[in-house]
Structures are given as structure tokens and as C-alpha cells.
Amino acid sequence: MKLLSVLLSVSGLIWVSPVLSETVRAVPRDTATHKGAGTQRQKETSPSPIVPQSPSQPFVINLQQNNRGTAADLLAQNNLTQVTELEVNPTAAGLELILKTTADGARLVPLVLPEGNDLVIDILDTVLASSISNGVTKTNPAPGIMAISLAQIDESSIRITITGENQAPSAEVVPSKQNLVLSVTPEATTAQQAPPNQIIDVIVTEVGTRTETDPQDVPQSIQVIPQEIIQKREVNEITEALEIIPGVISSFDNLLFNDVTIRGFSADYRRNGLQNILIGDASVQTANIERLEILKGPASVLYGSGSFGGTVNVVTEQPTEEPYYKVDLDIGNFDLYGGSVDLSGPLNESKSLKYRLNFAAETNETFLDGVGRERYLVNPVLTWEIGKNTDITFEAEYSNLTSDNNFGIPALGTVLDNINGELDQGLNFGDPDIEIREIDNILVGYDFEHRFSDDWLVRNAFQYQHRSAPEFSIFELSLQDDQRTLERAFADVPEFDFTAFLLDSSVVGNFNTGSRIKHELVAGIELFRSEELANIGVGEVSTIDLFAPELSNTVIGAATDFFISETTNETLGIYLQDKIEFFDKVILLAGIRFDIVSTELEDEVLDTVDFDQNEEFSPRVGIVYQPINELSLYGNFTQSFTPNFFGFSSTGEPFDPQTGTQFEVGVKADINDKLSVTLAYFDITLDNIPTTDPDDVFFQIIAGEQNSEGVELFVSGEILPGWDVIGGYTYTDITIAESNDFEVGNRVNNVPENAVSFLTSYEIQQGSLKGLGGSLGIYFVGDREGDLDNTFEIPSYTRTDASIFYNREKFKTALNFRNLFDIDYFENAETDLRVRFGAPFTVVGSVSYEF
Numbered sequence: 001m002k003l004l005s006v007l008l009s010v011s012g013l014i015w016v017s018p019v020l021s022e023t024v025r026a027v028p029r030d031t032a033t034h035k036g037a038g039t040q041r042q043k044e045t046s047p048s049p050i051v052p053q054s055p056s057q058p059f060v061i062n063l064q065q066n067n068r069g070t071a072a073d074l075l076a077q078n079n080l081t082q083v084t085e086l087e088v089n090p091t092a093a094g095l096e097l098i099l100k101t102t103a104d105g106a107r108l109v110p111l112v113l114p115e116g117n118d119l120v121i122d123i124l125d126t127v128l129a130s131s132i133s134n135g136v137t138k139t140n141p142a143p144g145i146m147a148i149s150l151a152q153i154d155e156s157s158i159r160i161t162i163t164g165e166n167q168a169p170s171a172e173v174v175p176s177k178q179n180l181v182l183s184v185t186p187e188a189t190t191a192q193q194a195p196p197n198q199i200i201d202v203i204v205t206e207v208g209t210r211t212e213t214d215p216q217d218v219p220q221s222i223q224v225i226p227q228e229i230i231q232k233r234e235v236n237e238i239t240e241a242l243e244i245i246p247g248v249i250s251s252f253d254n255l256l257f258n259d260v261t262i263r264g265f266s267a268d269y270r271r272n273g274l275q276n277i278l279i280g281d282a283s284v285q286t287a288n289i290e291r292l293e294i295l296k297g298p299a300s301v302l303y304g305s306g307s308f309g310g311t312v313n314v315v316t317e318q319p320t321e322e323p324y325y326k327v328d329l330d331i332g333n334f335d336l337y338g339g340s341v342d343l344s345g346p347l348n349e350s351k352s353l354k355y356r357l358n359f360a361a362e363t364n365e366t367f368l369d370g371v372g373r374e375r376y377l378v379n380p381v382l383t384w385e386i387g388k389n390t391d392i393t394f395e396a397e398y399s400n401l402t403s404d405n406n407f408g409i410p411a412l413g414t415v416l417d418n419i420n421g422e423l424d425q426g427l428n429f430g431d432p433d434i435e436i437r438e439i440d441n442i443l444v445g446y447d448f449e450h451r452f453s454d455d456w457l458v459r460n461a462f463q464y465q466h467r468s469a470p471e472f473s474i475f476e477l478s479l480q481d482d483q484r485t486l487e488r489a490f491a492d493v494p495e496f497d498f499t500a501f502l503l504d505s506s507v508v509g510n511f512n513t514g515s516r517i518k519h520e521l522v523a524g525i526e527l528f529r530s531e532e533l534a535n536i537g538v539g540e541v542s543t544i545d546l547f548a549p550e551l552s553n554t555v556i557g558a559a560t561d562f563f564i565s566e567t568t569n570e571t572l573g574i575y576l577q578d579k580i581e582f583f584d585k586v587i588l589l590a591g592i593r594f595d596i597v598s599t600e601l602e603d604e605v606l607d608t609v610d611f612d613q614n615e616e617f618s619p620r621v622g623i624v625y626q627p628i629n630e631l632s633l634y635g636n637f638t639q640s641f642t643p644n645f646f647g648f649s650s651t652g653e654p655f656d657p658q659t660g661t662q663f664e665v666g667v668k669a670d671i672n673d674k675l676s677v678t679l680a681y682f683d684i685t686l687d688n689i690p691t692t693d694p695d696d697v698f699f700q701i702i703a704g705e706q707n708s709e710g711v712e713l714f715v716s717g718e719i720l721p722g723w724d725v726i727g728g729y730t731y732t733d734i735t736i737a738e739s740n741d742f743e744v745g746n747r748v749n750n751v752p753e754n755a756v757s758f759l760t761s762y763e764i765q766q767g768s769l770k771g772l773g774g775s776l777g778i779y780f781v782g783d784r785e786g787d788l789d790n791t792f793e794i795p796s797y798t799r800t801d802a803s804i805f806y807n808r809e810k811f812k813t814a815l816n817f818r819n820l821f822d823i824d825y826f827e828n829a830e831t832d833l834r835v836r837f838g839a840p841f842t843v844v845g846s847v848s849y850e851f
Contacts, residue, residue, distance in 0.1 A: 081108060083158060084129040084454045086136045086150045089321035089351070094169065094185035095142040096321075097160070099123075099150075101179055108180040110160075114168035117721075121160040121171065123180070128152045130510045131454040133518065134214065139226060139291075142322075143810060143850060144186025145169060166765070210273065210302055210522050210577070211508055216668050217579075217587050219622025219634040221296035221680045223714055227289065229726060232761060232775060232805065234330065234816040234846050236286050236338065236362060238279070242312065243779060245294055246757040247712060247730030251750050251828050253406045253836070255366070255373055256282050256437065262296060263684060264708040264734035264751045265309030265660075271443075272315060275303060275528060277465055277500055278441040279314055283401035287328075287340040287360035288379045290315045296712070297662045297682060298640030300618035301591045304526065304573045305642050308660030308686050309708070318393070319354035319383045320344040325851035330362075332844035335372075338362035352385040366406075367425070367840055370432035370551075373403030389451040397443040404432050405473050408834035411792050412483050413546065415826060415835060420484045420547050425824065425837040429486055429544050430474040431554045437471040445502075455510040459524075460503075467498040474541050474554075476833045488541040492559050493534070500530040506575075518581040522591075526573040536563040564604040572596045577620075587624040589636075592617060597643050597657075614657050616641045630670040638662050644690055644702075655702055658688045675717030675725075684708045691740040705738035706748060722765045722773070727758035736788070746790045750828050752782035763807065771808045777801035786829040797825035799838070810850040818842040 087098040099108060111122040128135070128150070135151040147163040162169050164186055174181040215222040223245050235241050238258045242248045251266065252259035258280055260267050269279035278284065293313040300306060323345035330338040340360040347353040360377040379397045386392060407430070413423035445463035452458070470493055477487040506524030513519065537559035544550070577591030598613040622636030639662070644655035666680030689704025714728035732755070734748040756778070763773030779799045786792040800821055805814035819825075822841035829835040 080156055081126045082129050083108075083126055083132070083150075085132065086138075086148075086160075088138050088141045088148055090142045090324065091183070091322045093183070095145060096174070097148070097162075097171075097182040097184055099160075099180040099182075102129075110171075110173070110180065110182070112171060117164045117166070117168050119162040119164070119169045119171060119184075121162070121182075122153070122157060123160070124157045126158045127156065128158060129454040130512070130518070133510070134212075134217070136212075137214070140228065142184075142186070145184065166770075210506065210524075211520055211579070213579070216632050216670075216676075217624055219587070219589050219624050219636045220638070220664065221666060221678060221682075221712060221714075223294045223296075223678075223716075225292040225294070225726075227291055229759070230286050230289065230292075232803065232814070233759070233777070233801075234803070234814060234844050236330070236360075237282065238284060238286065238289075238292070238312075238314070239282075241286060241289075241292060242294070244726055244757050244759050244777075246714065246728040247710075247732060247755050248294070248310075248757075249751065249755065249781065249828070252830070253408075254282060254827075255371070255403050255406050256401070256439075258282055258284065260312075261751060262294070262307070262310030262312075263682060263710065264706075264732050264748055265307055265684070265686065267309055268299070268303070268307040268311045270303060270311060270313040272447070273313060274445075274461055274463055274504060275502055275526075276314075276443075276463075277498060277530070278399070278443060278467055279312075281399075281401060281439050281441060281467070281469075282403070283375055283377075283399040283439050283441055284314075285340075285360045285362065285375060285377050285399070287342070287377060288316050288358040288397075290317045296680070297636075297664055297684065298618075298638050298660045300595075300616075300640035301575065301577070301593045301620040301638060304528075304571060304593065304595050304618075305597060305616075305657070306640060308640050308642075308658075308662075308684055316379070316395075317342070317344075317356055317358065317381075319356040319381055321346055321351045321354060323851075326848060327851075328846065328848040330844055330846045332364070333842060334365045334367065336362070336364040336844060338364075340377075354383045354385075356381040367837075368404075368406060369426050369428040371404040371406060371428055373401060375402075376400045390449070392446055392448045394446050395443070396445075397441070399439075399441045401437075401439040403437050403439075404428075404435060405430055405437060405475075406836060407473075407475055408829065408836040410476075410479050410486070410546070411786060411829070411832040411835050412479060414837075415786065415794055415829075416792055418483050420482075423546055425840075427546060427549065428551075429476065429488065429546065429549065431551045433551070434554060434556070435471075435473055437473065438469070440466075440468045442466045456507070457509075458505070458507050460505045462504075463500075463502045465498075465500040465502070469496045469498075470494055471496070479833065480543075484545055484547050485543050486546055487543050490539055490541050490556060490559075491562075492537040492539070495533055495535040497533045498530065499532075500528065503527045516583050520579040522575070522577045524575050526571070526575070528569070528571040528573075530567075530569045532565075532567040532569075534563055534565050534567075536561075538562045561605050566602045568600045570598050585626050587626075589620070589622045589624075591620045594618075595641075599643065612643070614641075614643050616657055616659075632668040633666075634668065635665040636662070638664075644688065655690060655700075656688050658686060660684055660686045671717070675715070675719065678712070678714045678728075680712045682708070682710055682712070685737070689739070694740050701740070703738055703740050705736070706734060707737045708732060708734035708748075708751075710734075722763045723760070724762075725758070725760045727756070729754070729756050742788045743790075746788060747785045749785045749787050749790075750794070750830075752784045752796070754780070754782035756780040759801075761803075763805075772806050774805065775801075775803045784829075786835065787831055792832060794826045794829050794835070797823060797838070799823060799825060812846075812848045814846050816844045816846070818844075 082102045083099055085100040089096040108123050113120050137149045139147050141148055144165045146165050149161045151159055153159045169184050169186050171182045171184045174183050230241050239250050239254045242260055249261045251261045295311045298308050299311045326342040328340045342358050344356040358379040363374045365372040377399045381395045383393045409423055409427050412418040443465050448460045450458050473491050474488055477489050479486055504526045509521045511519050539559045540557040542555035573595045575593040580588045595616050601610045618639050620638040624632050624634045626632050640660040641657040643657045662684045664682045668678045670676050686706045688702050690700040691704045693701045710732040712730045716726040718724050734751050736742050736746045759777040761775035764770055782796045784794045786794050799819050801818050802820050803814055803816040819841050825838045827836045827838040
């Protein structure tokens with residue numbers, strides 16, 4: 001097929017020459033976005049087209065292949081130009097792409113060729129600086145442009161691949177004294193066929209290494225949920241967004257909290273890589289979320305004390321260099337009304353000051369009697385480019401949640417037979433006229449970065465977090481022998497405030513030892529302090545007949561002080577990590593962290609002051625072997641810890657921290673240039689769990705152990721143009737290995753052995769129906785134990801979701817259906833008195849427009 005190859009000179013003149021399609025061959029995704037492997041692939045060439053020479057700066061194309069050494073050697077031997085940075089700035093027409101070079105580098109001449117919906121730009125006699133030697137990938141940088149990637153494709157050439165949403169973009173040179181500047185627009189005049197509508201691609205993350213790294217190069221299972229998936233599903237809950245990851249299971253009241261389990265253990269949340277206490281509340285919405293990064297397994301070497309199952313990093317939206325405005329409106333059954341506004345752009349002509357401002361509001365009822373909620377979000381962000389190598393981002397976020405409780409209802413009458421019949425799944429045994437639960441969250445902070453050179457930079461981040469959560473709640477005590485009379489109590493919490501201060505400083509450096517061994521070093525220190533004030537009173541509430549509830553007759557008893565306390569937590573963490581690349585095939589990731597964690601608890605009710613301090617080392621070592629560019633074999637050993645602040649021994653001595661140890665092996669493969677698969681086996685052991693002292697039931701001893709073992713399969717990408725898939729399967733066998741309270745061998749509650757999550761979507765790519773599409777989601781959760789005693793079981797379910805959508809340029813509209821076939825199912829259970837139904841058939845309509 002005859003194609004046009006556009007050769008752009010540095011003077012801005014455009015020279016067009018017809019060449020054969022073999023002149024520049026389309027390169028699979030691993031060359032463009034697969035970090036650390038691109039240099040293995042040698043570019044195939046045919047006789048090159050004539051390239052016009054600049055009179056002021058001669059430029060000679062050299063296609064000869066030879067054995068060369070480091071980038072510095074290449075530069076010295078062949079006068080190669082070194083690229084130090086790829087800068088992408090959105091514009092009104094599309095975006096501006098700046099390829100920055102060293103001051104003494106030759107001017108760059110791009111060779112441009114459309115390939116399907118990709119615009120491929122090859123630049124010869126050029127190498128990437130060591131700071132970006134692994135390449136760069138940016139997703140959804142501008143409307144109509146899905147991704148931009150920069151990679152070293154052989155020893156003396158680099159490639160930029162720009163993926164358009166509907167067709168190959170176009171590019172033209174903007175005159176510049178030193179750097180190569182391209183003006184890119186989504187519409188291309190040379191693209192004749194309908195392009196793929198790629199929405200799932202390799203995304204560079206920081207959750208696994210604290211550096212920008214392709215998940216393919218991390219010796220640990222990592223899954224990413226991009227913004228496009230969140231928006232297409234029209235989910236405004238983090239827990240719902242995470243459902244697409246197999247084995248991530250909701251474990252609590254998702255009206256109020258974002259609690260999920262990963263590999264059988266409660267997950268931790270991070271916000272832009274930093275410890276965050278606020279995301280655990282459901283006041284957090286998805287309106288300002290860029291993507292969700294899920295790191296499977298322990299992560300204390302990076303983040304200190306935390307989960308043994310996994311970490312969810314919430315990456316938020318950042319300011320753009322060009323004006324951007326978007327409005328989104330939602331409406332659904334159960335009186336759902338919501339909307340969001342997203343504003344961004346520069347504040348001055350030089351664009352050194354940029355802002356982003358997100359507003360979101362939502363109100364809805366539920367299928368539960370008298371249970372509803374309201375949520376509000378405001379998130380301003382300001383980025384200041386102080387100088388060429390220095391920038392700082394200031395951010396604030398306020399979120400509010402007012403909601404009723406969903407404690408669930410008894411197992412007798414739901415998953416177990418009740419002599420009186422079945423309980424109504426919308427039953428609420430509380431009193432909405434009396435109860436109140438309001439959460440206010442405030443975050444203020446900054447993120448500072450200074451680049452000393454292409455290889456070394458320093459980061460410093462600070463966050464202030466405050467959470468206020470007063471409440472008055474009615475909860476269950478016991479079910480009487482008649483299996484219908486529920487005894488109740490109340491908790492009156494006029495004050496429950498949590499304040500935290502976080503300061504994290506780190507240095508990132510790149511250097512070589514020898515000619516073929518690359519290092520990426522991260523060293524840092526984290527300081528964290530939190531203060532919690534709690535004032536909790538409890539009392540009795542009149543009983544209620546679950547089969548004939550009369551909420552208007554609720555009688556509240558007198559309150560008794562249960563807990564009046566002030567708790568102070570302090571953490572000092574020092575971490576060191578080195579990612580070492582050997583000969584472009586082996587990556588070794590080794591790290592260690594040392595934490596000093598202390599807690600002081602002042603209890604006014606007991607008139608006591610308790611202090612506990614723990615010191616803990618957390619190691620991690622992992623290896624990746626890449627026999628070919630498309631395949632990564634990996635294994636890791638890692639440990640994590642959580643202090644045992646709660647629980648008392650008969651001797652008064654503090655308990656050692658809970659520790660988790662994981663062994664994991666896996667395979668990550670690119671099936672083709674659009675589709676990737678991860679298969680992993682894991683084994684996690686959690687030690688030092690406090691259990692009841694057999695000699696004195698009022699005290700505890702360390703005798704508990706749990707083990708989680710399983711297999712995970714995850715698939716994401718594009719099967720055909722416009723047809724995307726994401727999801728997989730997980731098998732988890734988590735049991736009690738040691739305990740004085742529960743029988744050894746019991747399964748941990750609320751964790752299914754088998755779980756499947758699968759979402760596929762298709763969008764018509766051409767013709768009069770272009771932009772019309774739909775999706776189908778299938779979610780299977782297997783049988784689960786309802787409590788640690790394994791006295792009852794929650795049955796499995798298969799839920800089907802679907803959507804119909806239409807995207808046309810800046811306008812989007814959709815209808816999303818959840819629980820399409822209106823099945824009855826149980827979402828989770830805590831005890832035999834707290835079993836929660838999943839929501840029935842739900843429909844949400846949405847309309848959005850970008851200005």
C-alpha cells in the first residue's frame with residue numbers, strides 16, 4: 001500500500017515524499033511503552049528517503065548497526081543528540097509536544113508516518129538521557145488523543161507514538177531554537193481507515209516503586225483502572241470502581257466506607273503515593289480521580305505499616321496548560337441526582353501558573369427503608385513552575401458525607417431459615433429520624449520537585465489531614481429465641497476528630513556501574529503524626545420486631561461513658577530502594593525500610609495512660625527476567641507489619657507487631673501490541689495476631705496466624721478496533737493457621753475461594769453510527785463464610801451490568817444498568833447479625849460536555 005512519509009525540517013518547512021510502507025515499520029506496543037526492553041529491538045530499514053539538510057546545521061542519517069557502549073559513548077563516537085525530557089502541553093486544537101535536548105545537541109529531524117490510528121515519529125541519531133532511558137508514556141493527554149509514548153527503539157534512534165481516538169493525529173513542526181516542537185491535532189488528513197478505539201493501555205505507575213515505572217518491569221502484581229473505564233461505567237464509588245479487579249471484595253458498609261479486601265486482607269489507601277486516612281470514607285468521589293493503581297501484596301518497604309493484602313493508590317487530576325472545561329450530570333432511580341464541574345488551564349501568559357478545580361455533588365436514596373445520603377466535593381489544585389527544573393503543586397480538598405447507617409440484618413431470615421419467614425431485604429432496624437452520621441474531611445498540602453540534572457531529583461511533600469465524624473447510631477445486640485425480636489443499643493459520639501501531619505522527602509537518582517548495568521535509586525524519610533479525640537457514650541434502645549417494625553416507638557435510654565480518649569501516633573520511616581537493570585533482560589528490585597512507630601493512649605474513663613513503641617525492618621527483593629520483549633517472568637519476597645496497639649497481656653508487656661510475609665511468582669505477557677495478561681501465584685502468612693489468653697479471658701496472647709494462598713489471572717487491552725476487555729479470575733484459599741479463639745482450618749469470613757470480574761465494551765468506529773457503543777460486565781463471587789466461627793455461609797452470586805453509550809467529539813451520553821436481571825444477592829457479612837444485601841436493579845443516565 002502506498003503511503004506518504006512526511007519529513008519535517010527544523011526550519012518548519014514540510015517536505016513530502018512517497019515511500020514504501022516498509023520504510024518505517026509499525027512497532028508493537030512493547031517498543032513504544034514497554035520500559036527497559038525497547039533497546040533490544042533493532043529497527044528494520046529499507047533504503048531511506050532523502051532528508052532535507054538545514055544549511056545552518058548539517059544532519060547526516062546513519063543507519064549502520066554496530067556494537068556500541070553507553071549513551072555517553074554513543075554521543076562521543078557519533079555526535080548523537082541526547083533527549084532529556086518529553087513535555088506535553090494541551091492546546092485548543094490538540095496538544096503541543098516538546099522534545100527537549102541538551103544545549104550542544106544537533107537539531108532533530110522527525111520522520112512521520114501514520115499507522116492505523118497511530119502517528120509514528122522516528123528520529124534517528126538520537127538517544128534518550130539516562131533519566132528517561134526507560135521511556136515515557138502519557139495517557140489521555142488531550143481530547144481525541146488516547147496516548148503518547150517515547151521509547152529508544154535501537155542504539156541510535158528513538159520513536160514517538162501518538163495514538164488517536166478516532167484516527168491518526170497530524171503533526172507539524174513549530175520553529176524552535178533548540179528543542180523539537182510539534183503541534184499535534186487529533187484529525188489527520190492521511191488516515192483513510194477507521195482506527196482502534198484504544199482505552200486500555202500500559203500506564204506508567206509509581207505505586208510499585210515510587211518512581212515512574214512500567215508495571216511490566218515491577219516484580220509484583222499491579223493492575224491499573226484508567227479514568228476512561230471509571231467514566232464509561234459511571235461509577236461514583238471507589239469500591240464499585242475496584243470491582244473490575246478480580247479478588248477485590250467489598251467488606252463493609254459501602255454507604256459510609258471504602259473498605260475492600262485484597263488477597264483476603266483489608267486494603268490500604270494512598271493518595272498520589274502518600275499515606276491518607278481520608279480515602280477510607282465514602283465521602284470520596286471519583287470526579288477528580290485520574291486512575292486507580294492496585295499493588296497486590298504487602299508494601300511496607302515503600303509505605304510503612306499497612307495492609308498485608310494490597311494497596312490502592314488514588315491518583316488525582318492535575319492542572320492542564322490549555323483551558324479545559326467539563327460538565328457532567330447524572331440521574332438515576334432511588335432518587336439519584338448528581339453532577340460535577342471540572343475546570344483547568346493557565347493563569348498567566350507564560351503558563352508557569354496552572355490551576356485545576358473540581359466540584360461534585362450527589363444525593364440519593366437507597367433500597368433500604370429511610371436510608372440515603374448526600375456527598376459534596378471541592379478540590380482546587382495550583383501548579384507553579386518556579387523555574388526550568390523546579391515546580392511545586394499546592395492542593396486542597398474538602399469532602400462531606402451525610403448518611404444513614406447500613407449495619408445489615410440477621411442471617412436468620414436471610415441466608416438461614418427463620419421460623420417466622422424471610423426478612424424484607426430493605427429492612428432497616430434503626431431510626432432515620434434519630435440517627436445522624438456526618439463526615440467532614442479536609443486536606444491541604446504541597447508537592448515540591450527539583451531536578452538537579454537529568455539523572456537526579458529531590459522531592460518533598462507535606463499534607464495536613466483532618467477528619468470530623470460525629471454520629472448517633474442504633475446498632476444490634478442480639479436476636480431473641482423467637483427469632484424476630486432484636487435487642488438494640490445506641491452509640492452517641494458527639495466528638496470523633498482525627499488530625500494527621502505527613503512530611504515525606506526523597507531523592508531519586510539514575511547512574512550506571514559499568515557499561516551495561518543501570519541503577520535507579522530511591523532514598524527517603526517519612527514523618528507522620530496523628531491525633532485522635534474520641535468521646536463515645538452507649539446506652540440501651542427499645543427492642544424491635546423485625547417482621548413488624550415500628551420505628552416511631554423507639555425509646556432511647558440514658559447514655560454511659562464508654563470511651564473518652566486521646567490517642568497520639570507517631571512514625572519515623574527511612575526507606576532505601578535500588579532498581580538494577582542488567583543487560584536489558586534482568587531487573588533486580590531490592591529495598592528495605594526501617595520504621596519507629598509509637599502510640600500513646602490517654603483514657604479518661606479508666607484514668608490510664610498507655611504507651612507502646614515498635615521498631616521494625618521491612619525488606620523486599622524481587623527479580624524480573626525478560627527473555628523477549630513481550631514476556632516478563634518475575635518473583636518476589638516481601639514483608640509488611642502493623643503494630644498491635646490494641647490488646648492487653650496479663651504481664652502488661654506490649655505485643656510485637658503483626659507481620660506479613662509474601663512469596664509471589666508470576667508471568668506478565670503482551671499477547672499482541674494491544675492486549676496484556678498477568679498470571680500470578682501468591683502465598684501470604686500473617687503472624688502475631690492477638691487471641692484470647694486461655695488462662696485469663698480478660699487478656700490476650702500472641703497465638704494467631706492466618707495464611708492466604710492463591711492464583712490470579714488478569715487480562716486487559718484491545719481485542720479488535722473498538723473492542724476492549726478488562727478483568728480476570730482469582731482463587732483465594734485463606735484459613736486460620738493458629739488461634740485460641742477459632743478452630744484451626746476455618747476459612748476467614750467474607751473471602752470467596754473463586755471470583756471472576758469481566759468487562760467488555762465495543763464502540764462503532766465509522767459510518768453514521770460512529771460513537772455508538774455498549775458494554776457488558778459479569779461479576780461472579782463464590783460462596784463465603786459469614787464469620788470466623790464458620791457457623792453460616794453466604795451463597796455465591798453472578799451479577800450482570802450493562803451500558804449503552806454515545807460519544808461524539810466533546811459530547812457524551814450513557815445509560816448504565818447495574819444488576820441488570822435484578823437478582824437477590826448478598827454483598828458481604830460481618831457477623832450473624834450483620835448480613836448485607838446487594839442493591840437491586842439500578843439505572844443511571846449521564847450527560848457530559850467538554851468546552
